[in-house]
Amino acid sequence: MDLTQKKCVACEGGAKPMTPMEAGAMSKHINGWTLARGAKNISKRFKFKNFVEAMEFANKITPIAESEGHHPDLSIGWGRVEVELTTHAIGGLSENDFILAAKIDKVL
Secondary structure (H helix, E strand, O other): OOHHHOOOOOOOOOOOOOOHHHHHHHHOOOOOOEEOHHHOOEEEEEEOOOHHHHHHHHHHHHHHHHHHOOOOEEEEEOOEEEEEEOEHHHOEOOHHHHHHHHHHHHHO
16 A cells, blocks of 8 residues: 555544554554554654754655645654654544655655
8 A cells, every 4th residue: 555645634523543453554554653552643753964954854744744734743853853643633543644654754
């Protein structure tokens, strides 16, 4: 399954988050992402040579997130960008999180 070919769709507040089993199955389609206990989010730490490279990577994520209408939580420091994805509207993971994770990975 090529998640990079999919588009994020808006989630309504009444939608159900993925079960841990569903999230585990989806996580097989993305490399290096950590599925949180309880399957509430996925995260990944990207490493760079310095702060400037980390910021450049974060700035490349911005237009992707905007075009998908799905926004990650970012933590940026010297030589690193930590990305966390969850679907806040439903209090857990949706396919959108995995789509955006795949598209972020493609930036590198």
